[in-house]
Amino acid sequence: MSLRRKAKPKPVQQKVVDHTLRTCHEVEGFPVYSERTSSYLGTISDICFSLKGDCLGFILAQKRFLHHHHALLRACDISSIFDDRILASVSSEQLLPLPKSCFTYEQMKMKLVKSQEGDILGMLEDVYFCLDRGIIVAYELSDGFFSDLAGSKRQIQRADSLVEVRKDEIVLNG
Template identity: 25%
Template sequence: MRMRKARDLVGLPVVDLEQGEHVGEVRDVLFTPEGTFHSFLLERGGLLSTARILSRSSLHAVGEDAITTPDRASIEEYRDEVGLIRSLIEGDIHFIGKDVLTQSGTLLGSVEDVYMDEEMHTIVGYEISEGFLMDLRQGRKVLPAHPEIMMGTHTLIVPDDTELTEAL
């Protein structure tokens, strides 16, 4: 399994393979409530322009230096009518900065990044910071993804027996 940090995708250019043109830049990574990659939110074209996305089904490839799409028509207007989309950085429901708390109230740290399986496009873990000094001394930890994680407005709630592992 090849993994990638979702934050590494933010800022990558999106290139249309039909014309060879730069059609946007990734501003955020969007996920379904089940933790599956949904789409890339692209930078807005101007002040009055609507948000645009490149959905998973419209991707050609996610490379080291760019994301490619078959053509410009693959870029869609962003709509989240149901309010169920989770984002990496922005939005009402996002991962970065959320506290990770056990069911009995022990703070494990805060989410700094999300690890994705590049082939299956699913969340496989969360990079956790236990604070600046602990990060310097011991490095960041990983919370493996599992179905018992509950995502609240400000926290991820995990079972009491949850253990963080060494960073990947």
């Protein structure tokens, strides 16, 4: 009979990461409120992405007397996303002007998506992004109207890939 000592279990700290994926189509039209003052900041009209594929934030439409004003709510300023509204950690004075070198979901949707080699991948239906990490995670592509009726949409996983948005097409680099 051998004498073996039982090893004491060591507590291991684990880093639990909870990343919530959202789609552009899902958050369009959501009202945004300031967490501090509970005041209405605007309605999400579009999502803004950098040329590197990072999610910069939401474009807010703010109704003024005779015209609509647009401002950028940065992704890092978003506190919570609920089923019917978004809370932000900023006030209306802290919203930023729209950046000049970016592209929006409105510019990208329903465009033809190609690989860097020129292969046609489909038409862009939606973009999956992660606000926690601030990146585009995946693209939802369609082969057209009739394949949509059959329920066959595809996801292309392209985390951290660059995107080039042209007049008639989108090129995925990576």
